[in-house]
Amino acid sequence: MNPADLLIDAFGRVREVVHEAVAGLPAARLAARVDPGANSIAWLVWHLTRIQDDHVADVAGREQAWTEQGWAARFGLPFAEGATGYGHTDDEVAAVRAPAELLLGYHDAVHARSVEFLEGVTGEDLDRVVDEAWSPPVTLGVRLVSVIADDLQHAGQAAFVRGTLDRRPD
Template sequence: MNSSHLLADAFDRVREEVHGAVDGLTEAELADRADDEANSVGWLVWHLTRVQDDHVTGVAGGEQVWTSQGWHDRFGLPFPAGATGYGDGPDEVAAVRAGAELLTGYFDAVHQRTLDYVRDLADADLDKVVDERWDPPVTLGVRLVSVISDDLQHAGQAAFLRGLLLRRR
């Protein structure tokens, strides 16, 4: 197995976790929060997808799926098109209301773009510096692993919240 296959497998695992956390929940359940300061399943999935879209587009080039495929308009959120959820407070979290089909549709579109990108990578590509604002500078490999790590953490949080929601049914 080469690095591109390993990355594709890791991103496929994120997809499994995202679908597992979202599928079968109502829009109200996806927006439900444990308290007024907590994240919801819907916000977590939207946020992890926005970050993946932003970061992968940042290294792959082109326009984010969010805007290029009309997801920003379909969601109709009261945020600028460039918003990813980073630093959102309770009011922004509460504003993310979307059904399971919309959330997984956007996630799947980003996932496909991500797979199309990582499947063409050679092992040597992963050493390319993509962000010099950090010390040490961030390589492509580190950036992609960071996205996977962040996605899996948020997908795990969403799965936990799903479990709480299902106990209340």
């Protein structure tokens, strides 16, 4: 297996978990929180998708789908256009409300762009430094693994929230 295939498979696994966590839920259930300080499924999926969009677009040298494809306008969230959810307050988490079709549409658009970029990645590319603000500097390989790890963690959290909410009586 070459590096591109491995990375595409990993990002595909994120997509699978996202779809399982979101599919068929009404917007109210997607915005529900297991307690006032917890993240909702909508926020978790929006955030993990924003991180993937932000980070992969950066290393690919292209504009984010969020702005280029009009997703920011479609979501209409009360945040700066560049917000990714990092450091959000409880009130900001609560402000992320969206139907399943919008969340999955944005995630699928970002996934497609990620795959398009990853198809051309070689083993040598993974050693390219993409962020010198850290010590040691961050390589493409490290950045991609970081995105995958963060996305899988949040996708798993969304799946956990769904399971918890599914067991609650309405």
